[in-house]
Amino acid sequence: xxxxxxxxxxxxxxxxxxxxxxxxxxxxxxxxxxxxxxxxxxxxxxxxxxxxxxxxxxxxxxxxxxxxxxxxxxxxxxxxxxxxxxxxxxxxxxxxxxxxxxxxxxxxxxxxxxxxxxxxxxxxxxxxxxxxxxxxxxxxxxxxxxxxxxxxxxxxxxxxxxxxxxxxxxxxxxxxxxxxxxxxxxxxxxxxxxxxxxxxxxxxxxxxxxxxxxxxxxxxxxxxxxxxxxxxxxxxxxxxxxxxxxxxxxxxxxxxxxxxxxxxxxxxxxxxxxxxxxxxxxxxxxxxxxxxxxxxxxxxxxxxxxxxxxxxxxxxxxxxxxxxxxxxxxxxxxxxxxxxxxxxxxxxxxxxxxxxxxxxxxxxxxxxxxxxxxxxxxxxxxxxxxxxxxxxxxxxxxxxxxxxxxxxxxxxxxxxxxxxxxxxxxxxxxxxxxxxx
Amino acid sequence: xxxxxxxxxxxxxxxxxxxxxxxxxxxxxxxxxxxxxxxxxxxxxxxxxxxxxxxxxxxxxxxxxxxxxxxxxxxxxxxxxxxxxxxxxxxxxxxxxxxxxxxxxxxxxxxxxxxxxxxxxxxxxxxxxxxxxxxxxxxxxxxxxxxxxxxxxxxxxxxxxxxxxxxxxxxxxxxxxxxxxxxxxxxxxxxxxxxxxxxxxxxxxxxxxxxxxxxxxxxxxxxxxxxxxxxxxxxxxxxxxxxxxxxxxxxxxxxxxxxxxxxxxxxxxxxxxxxxxxxxxxxxxxxxxxxxxxxxxxxxxxxxxxxxxxxxxxxxx
Numbered sequence: 001x002x003x004x005x006x007x008x009x010x011x012x013x014x015x016x017x018x019x020x021x022x023x024x025x026x027x028x029x030x031x032x033x034x035x036x037x038x039x040x041x042x043x044x045x046x047x048x049x050x051x052x053x054x055x056x057x058x059x060x061x062x063x064x065x066x067x068x069x070x071x072x073x074x075x076x077x078x079x080x081x082x083x084x085x086x087x088x089x090x091x092x093x094x095x096x097x098x099x100x101x102x103x104x105x106x107x108x109x110x111x112x113x114x115x116x117x118x119x120x121x122x123x124x125x126x127x128x129x130x131x132x133x134x135x136x137x138x139x140x141x142x143x144x145x146x147x148x149x150x151x152x153x154x155x156x157x158x159x160x161x162x163x164x165x166x167x168x169x170x171x172x173x174x175x176x177x178x179x180x181x182x183x184x185x186x187x188x189x190x191x192x193x194x195x196x197x198x199x200x201x202x203x204x205x206x207x208x209x210x211x212x213x214x215x216x217x218x219x220x221x222x223x224x225x226x227x228x229x230x231x232x233x234x235x236x237x238x239x240x241x242x243x244x245x246x247x248x249x250x251x252x253x254x255x256x257x258x259x260x261x262x263x264x265x266x267x268x269x270x271x272x273x274x275x276x277x278x279x280x281x282x283x284x285x286x287x288x289x290x291x292x293x294x295x296x297x298x299x300x301x302x303x304x305x306x307x308x309x310x311x312x313x314x315x316x317x318x319x320x321x322x323x324x325x326x327x328x329x330x331x332x333x334x335x336x337x338x339x340x341x342x343x344x345x346x347x348x349x350x351x352x353x354x355x356x357x358x359x360x361x362x363x364x365x366x367x368x369x370x371x372x373x374x375x376x377x378x379x380x381x382x383x384x385x386x387x388x389x390x391x392x393x394x395x396x397x398x399x400x401x402x403x404x405x406x407x408x409x410x411x412x413x414x415x416x417x418x419x420x421x422x423x424x425x426x427x428x429x430x431x432x433x434x435x436x437x
Numbered sequence: 438x439x440x441x442x443x444x445x446x447x448x449x450x451x452x453x454x455x456x457x458x459x460x461x462x463x464x465x466x467x468x469x470x471x472x473x474x475x476x477x478x479x480x481x482x483x484x485x486x487x488x489x490x491x492x493x494x495x496x497x498x499x500x501x502x503x504x505x506x507x508x509x510x511x512x513x514x515x516x517x518x519x520x521x522x523x524x525x526x527x528x529x530x531x532x533x534x535x536x537x538x539x540x541x542x543x544x545x546x547x548x549x550x551x552x553x554x555x556x557x558x559x560x561x562x563x564x565x566x567x568x569x570x571x572x573x574x575x576x577x578x579x580x581x582x583x584x585x586x587x588x589x590x591x592x593x594x595x596x597x598x599x600x601x602x603x604x605x606x607x608x609x610x611x612x613x614x615x616x617x618x619x620x621x622x623x624x625x626x627x628x629x630x631x632x633x634x635x636x637x638x639x640x641x642x643x644x645x646x647x648x649x650x651x652x653x654x655x656x657x658x659x660x661x662x663x664x665x666x667x668x669x670x671x672x673x674x675x676x677x678x679x680x681x682x683x684x685x686x687x688x689x690x691x692x693x694x695x696x697x698x699x700x701x702x703x704x705x706x707x708x709x710x711x712x713x714x715x716x717x718x719x720x721x722x723x724x725x726x727x728x729x730x731x732x733x734x735x736x737x738x739x740x741x742x743x744x745x746x747x748x749x750x751x752x753x754x
Binding site for chain 1: 454531532533551552553554555556558559573574575576577611614618637638639640642643
């Protein structure tokens with residue numbers, strides 16, 4: 001069956017496209033992209049004015065919690081959340097129970113993802129058995145089963161030696177090592193960014209240097225080995241400097257940033273929402289200079305991708321004292337609206353740059369298919385309504401997690417529909433109106 | 438004295454952070470009246486008769502708990518206490534469930550001490566009862582700062598312009614944070630003195646004089662406040678030894694010679710004699726440490742009275 005998206009505005013940076021054209025979808029593939037494609041037998045779809053068609057958005061840092069933590073999220077609810085947020089694919093972190101350190105866990109994740117049949121799921125395997133920092137995992141087995149990278153996310157790859165061996169070994173399979181950079185001794189039992197603001201709240205701090213020390217190390221080890229390192233959820237301005245320096249020297253280093261780190265600071269912890277655990281995440285909300293640096297990194301290309309670090313927790317867990325509540329917030333269903341409103345409409349980056357950061361770049365970082373609207377490739381598309389108003393309401397999330405710091409925010413920019421393999425897996429009917437996908 | 442408020446703007450006392458200077462004045466002036474009650478043969482007034490106050494202590498505390506209890510009894514409130522060491526996590530019931538359980542019994546006020554910063558704030562968001570912070574983690578201990586200010590006022594007649602040196606484990610001290618907030622609001626000049634490992638970040642940005650020289654901090658000071666070196670919180674690599682700490686930061690009569698001639702020495706207790714303070718100072722003519730204990734009752738009576746409505750109607754939560 002053929003569907004013709006007629007006269008739609010396509011933003012497809014990988015193919016240098018930003019303008020009106022037709023997109024012909026045949027079955028699960030893109031059949032043609034261009035002007036004045038003959039209708040033929042195709043069903044014609046016209047989108048409401050102002051809608052944009054982009055390559056399917058890809059979030060390369062999410063926690064789907066299954067197996068083992070199904071009270072927080074399942075692969076079914078997590079991928080439902082992903083497609084509701086405009087993401088056609090996600091890469092999921094291995095810190096499940098058990099840890100994804102063997103092919104059998106990877107296969108289980110992919111089986112559940114196939115059953116859910118919503119977003120594409122790309123598992124990321126562990127660097128070390130149990131993510132304990134000791135024995136390397138059987139990376140070859142993991143890759144064969146479907147893993148696209150390795151990481152001990154949730155924890156850092158603590159020793160430089162393990163990082164060296166992981167980078168060397170992973171290079172044999174052409175996959176990157178993703179690192180949650182944080183010096184454990186400097187982090188201590190910190191729960192927030194170390195700053196004057198949080199110090200006066202009596203909360204234990206984690207300095208930005210706890211992150212940047214390890215980023216600097218990883219850049220050096222990547223340089224030593226020629227391996228490919230990807231810096232997860234970068235938050236500190238010193239880390240950005242290290243990544244920039246590394247890139248300038250030709251080191252194979254890439255970096256990602258989360259919306260909360262370029263939109264919020266530790267000042268959110270004061271006032272009416274003081275000690276609200278929905279502002280507790282790791283890395284923590286840093287200070288204004290860090291936030292501003294992250295924006296700069298998004299603008300100048302030193303940051304490669306925007307990710308959510310979607311980290312659902314049960315409400316009971318988040319209802320504990322600030323010290324005791326777990327780190328993490330959900331992000332899949334707010335990221336795109338936040339980016340449209342606070343980056344694009346705010347004039348900080350172009351629409352093209354935003355799409356780059358959310359689709360072709362993350363695909364390139366992990367070597368994933370997708371990220372472009374290209375003839376013969378799978379029809380993974382996201383339809384955005386950049387001017388549609390959105391109010392963040394956690395109670396309406398498809399995710400099991402309600403732990404968002406953005407509750408009540410009114411934003412301009414919505415996801416209108418999400419298409420995976422030619423199939424509309426999410427349709428925002430109020431926004432899409434009469435257009436029938 | 439500066440402007441005095443006619444009532445408190447909120448029904449909770451979570452921290453000095455939320456109080457205005459006129460509100461602080463009101464509490465201190467009310468405390469003077471309350472102190473007089475303690476000098477009577479019958480040390481009890483019916484002000485809070487029929488009101489129920491729960492003392493919820495998640496951390497061991499003797500003096501603060503007893504001080505609150507005495508204040509409550511002198512105001513004729515019905516009180517009940519619950520002391521449980523450790524966090525709610527280790528108990529198996531969450532803090533919020535404990536609070537909801539107590540709420541079901543309709544107390545008018547809950548006095549809470551908790552090891553986690555912000556626990557009283559979380560409670561205040563779900564409870565109808567007034568919440569009084571009796572110390573939360575390393576955040577605030579507002580009634581301690583109020584009783585310290587009251588004691589300074591008694592001895593010096595003013596707060597504005599006073600040179601106050603606060604010495605010791607500033608990093609882990611809620612007493613320090615509440616005192617800094619209160620004293621700067623009231624126009625005193627605070628010198629903060631500690632080894633750099635125990636200085637919270639950003640103090641200089643707040644306009645404080647920060648030094649690691651005890652001599653410098655004490656020089657010309659009207660008040661020297663020594664903080665307890667919180668041995669139980671001493672993890673990590675903060676200090677090489679108690680011995681060296683006393684050599685560098687212990688308050689001795691020799692150091693006090695640099696202070697104003699009528700300097701007073703304060704300590705929130707319990708003291709570590711020979712660690713942060715020499716016994717000769719603790720028991721000497723400069724010491725107002727036992728006045729602080731006595732004043733604690735009067736200040737807490739004032740706080741409870743004002744939160745219960747005082748002369749005005751009290752605020753809405």
